[in-house]
Amino acid sequence: MIEIEDKIVSADLLRECFACDLGACRGICCVEGNAGAPLEASELGDLEAEYGRYKPYMTPEGIAAVEAQGFGVLDEEGDLTTPLVAGAECAYACRENGVTLCAIERAWRDGRTEFRKPVSCHLYPIRLVRFSNGTVGLNYHRWDVCAPARACGRKLGVPVYKALREPIVRRFGEEFYAALEAAESYLKNNN
Structure with a gap:
């Protein structure tokens, strides 16, 4: 888990790959x-x-x-x-x-x-969770019907958060998205 602003983000959004494949699903x-x-x-x-x-x-x-x-x-x-x-x-x-x-x-x-x-x-596949203290959590929801999206994402090398740039910016803004990019870069350089 990574804390960005007042949000808790699953690191899977940065590590796992996903790209919708409507032709398959x-x-x-x-x-x-x-x-x-x-x-x-x-x-x-x-x-x-x-x-x-x-x-x-x-x-x-x-x-x-x-x-x-x-x-x-x-x-x-x-x-x-x-x-x-x-x-x-x-x-x-x-x-x-x-x-x-x-x-x-x-x-x-x-x-x-x-x-x-x-x-x-x-x-989707990001699901939001609201904690009792008001903090919002962003989790990666894995559903078997999205197996083609995971395979397509791996093939293209697209992390979940990058596949969902537009809705993330819609909901949380450009600064939050930039913080996700910085977190991904940090994880890559420190693992």
Whole structure:
């Protein structure tokens, strides 16, 4: 673990490799799991305000799930998450050429919305943990469905944090990302 600012960062984010390979995994991370993706309370307003802009990209089942369950739901542990279709697929999923993608992000890419997607989805496989003292932890979540991403990352030599530069900067800023780069350099030179 490495302490940067007021955050605790798993060194695995600097040592392990990762690069999404949608051709291999087909976006299964949006389909499988035991709960929806984590949401920040502030994102509920964005999801609701932008609904009309990304709704055309959603599946009919996803639309029905959102309209029945709301823009976010509490999971078994009381955490705010995205609603699911039939207890599995994220309600905000869509399909394109046999690949499951985020309908919100598709609308964003088409310039239809300012909201890209929930930050937890953008940051994945980084999962944030909030400690009782207010400190935020950044952990590397290893999921078997992401084995192709780990293989692709190793082949390309891309550490987890470098693969996720954009969402890390979105959530924590440029200075924090620069501190991650410095930490990686330190680890390489002192191990």
